[in-house]
Amino acid sequence: MSFYLGIDFGTSGARAIVIDSRENICSEIQETFKKSSSNNLATCWQQTLFALIEKIPLQIRQEIQAIAIDGTSSTVLLCDKQGNPINDPILYNDGRGITVLENLAAIAPPNHLVLSATSSLAKLFWWYRQPIYSQASYFLHQADWLAFLLHGKLGISDYHNALKLGYDVENLCYPNWLEELPIRDLLPQVLSPGTLIDTVKKEIAYRFNLRKDCLVCAGTTDSIAAFLASGATNPGEAVTSLGSTLVLKLLSHTRVENSQYGIYSHRFGDLWLTGGASNTGGAVLRYFFSNEELERFSSQIDADRASHLDYYPLLKPGDRFPINDPQLPPKLEPRPADPVQFLHGLLESIARIEALGYRRLQELGATPLCYVYTAGGGAKNPTWRKIRQRYLQVPVVSSDYAEAAYGTALLAKKSI
Numbered sequence: 001m002s003f004y005l006g007i008d009f010g011t012s013g014a015r016a017i018v019i020d021s022r023e024n025i026c027s028e029i030q031e032t033f034k035k036s037s038s039n040n041l042a043t044c045w046q047q048t049l050f051a052l053i054e055k056i057p058l059q060i061r062q063e064i065q066a067i068a069i070d071g072t073s074s075t076v077l078l079c080d081k082q083g084n085p086i087n088d089p090i091l092y093n094d095g096r097g098i099t100v101l102e103n104l105a106a107i108a109p110p111n112h113l114v115l116s117a118t119s120s121l122a123k124l125f126w127w128y129r130q131p132i133y134s135q136a137s138y139f140l141h142q143a144d145w146l147a148f149l150l151h152g153k154l155g156i157s158d159y160h161n162a163l164k165l166g167y168d169v170e171n172l173c174y175p176n177w178l179e180e181l182p183i184r185d186l187l188p189q190v191l192s193p194g195t196l197i198d199t200v201k202k203e204i205a206y207r208f209n210l211r212k213d214c215l216v217c218a219g220t221t222d223s224i225a226a227f228l229a230s231g232a233t234n235p236g237e238a239v240t241s242l243g244s245t246l247v248l249k250l251l252s253h254t255r256v257e258n259s260q261y262g263i264y265s266h267r268f269g270d271l272w273l274t275g276g277a278s279n280t281g282g283a284v285l286r287y288f289f290s291n292e293e294l295e296r297f298s299s300q301i302d303a304d305r306a307s308h309l310d311y312y313p314l315l316k317p318g319d320r321f322p323i324n325d326p327q328l329p330p331k332l333e334p335r336p337a338d339p340v341q342f343l344h345g346l347l348e349s350i351a352r353i354e355a356l357g358y359r360r361l362q363e364l365g366a367t368p369l370c371y372v373y374t375a376g377g378g379a380k381n382p383t384w385r386k387i388r389q390r391y392l393q394v395p396v397v398s399s400d401y402a403e404a405a406y407g408t409a410l411l412a413k414k415s416i
C-alpha cells in the first residue's frame with residue numbers, strides 16, 4: 001500500500017491526515033500546541049510535528065511515500081546557519097510591520113500586496129532593524145521551516161507562501177526592486193507547491209520508522225490547502241467559506257488584482273486562484289442565534305420564497321469586499337418579530353453579498369462562475385444552500401473534505 005501524509009499547521013494546533021492511493025483517509029491525528037513559558041513557539045511547533053508523526057499507526061507510517069506541510073500564511077521565522085530560530089516566530093496577524101511600512105512604500109510598487117503591516121516582507125523589514133538580524137542566515141515561513149526539519153535543506157519555500165514576501169508569481173522570480181535590497185541574501189529559493197525537495201533525513205527516517213526514500217515536497221498555505229481539499233479543480237469552480245466571515249475563492253484563467261477591494265490572486269499551476277473576504281458571515285448569525293436555533297429555524301424557512309428583507313449583516317461598521325467602504329453601516333432593519341423570518345432575511349442577505357462578490361470578481365476579469373463548493377460552519381445548512389443557489393444561479397454543493405490537511409495530503413500524492 002502507498003500512503004501520503006499532509007500536515008496542516010493552524011493557529012492553535014496542527015492536524016495530520018494520511019490518504020491512500022484512492023485518496024481515502026486512512027489516519028487522522030490532531031494536536032493542540034502546548035506552549036510553555038520556557039520554550040520558544042518554534043520548539044512547540046517542532047514537538048507538535050514530531051508528536052503527530054509518531055501517532056500515525058506504524059503499519060501506515062512505514063509506507064508513507066511523500067509528505068507535504070501547510071502553514072499559516074505570513075507566519076515567519078528568522079534562522080541561523082544551522083536553521084535554528086534566533087528569535088520567536090512572528091505570527092500571521094502580528095502588526096509590528098506597521099513601523100516599516102513607509103520605508104517599504106518607498107521601495108515596492110504602489111498598491112503592492114506587501115504594503116500591509118502583516119505581510120511577510122514587512123516582518124522581514126522589521127527584523128532587519130533589530131540587532132539580532134546580524135545573526136540571521138535564513139528567513140523562512142512556518143511551512144518551510146517545518147519541512148526543513150524533515151528534509152534538512154535550508155532556504156526553500158513555495159510560491160503560495162512567498163506571495164506576501166513579494167515574490168513575482170507571474171514571472172517566477174524575485175522582482176528587481178527586491179533583489180536590490182540588503183535583505184536579499186536571506187530570501188528563500190521559491191519552488192512550485194508540491195515540488196519534490198528531498199527524501200527525509202536519515203535520522204528522521206530512523207526515529208519515526210519512515211521509509212528511507214520517503215519524500216518531502218514543497219508545501220503551501222493553510223487556506224490554499226483548504227481549497228485543494230474541496231475538490232475544485234477547473235476554471236470557474238469556486239469555494240465559499242461560510243465561517244465567522246465570508247471568504248470567496250474562484251479558480252480563474254486570468255489573474256485578478258484590486259487592492260481597493262482587497263482582491264488578489266495566487267498562482268495555481270497554469271490557473272489563478274482569485275478571492276476576496278467580507279466581514280459579513282457566521283459571526284453575525286451567531287450573535288443572534290445559537291447553532292441549535294440556526295438549525296431549527298432554518299428548517300422552517302421556505303427556501304424558494306423571497307424574504308423581502310434586504311440587510312447588510314455586520315457586527316460593526318465597515319467592509320472591503322464586495323463593497324469597499326470602511327464606514328459601511330450594518331443594516332439589520334426592519335427586524336420582524338418572528339425569528340424564522342429574521343433568519344430568512346439574514347441568510348438571504350448573506351447569499352446576496354456572496355453573489356455580488358462573485359460578480360465583482362468576474363467584472364474584474366475572472367473566469368465566469370460555474371460551480372460552488374462550500375466549506376465552514378454554514379456549509380451544513382441545506383436551506384441556506386438552496387437560497388444561495390437561487391442567487392448564484394449555479395450548482396452549490398458541500399465540500400466532501402474541508403480539512404486543510406487533506407488538501408496537503410493530495411498535494412503530497414500529486415508530487416510523485
Ligand code: ADP
Pocket residue numbers: 242243244245281282283284285286291294295298375376377378379380381384
Ligand atoms: P471559523 O473557523 O471561521 O470561526 P467555522 O467554520 O467553525 O468558523 O463556522 C462557524 C460559524 O458557522 C458560526 O459563526 C455559526 O454562526 C455558523 N453556523 C453554525 N451552524 C450553522 C447553521 N446550521 N447554519 C448556518 N450557519 C451556521
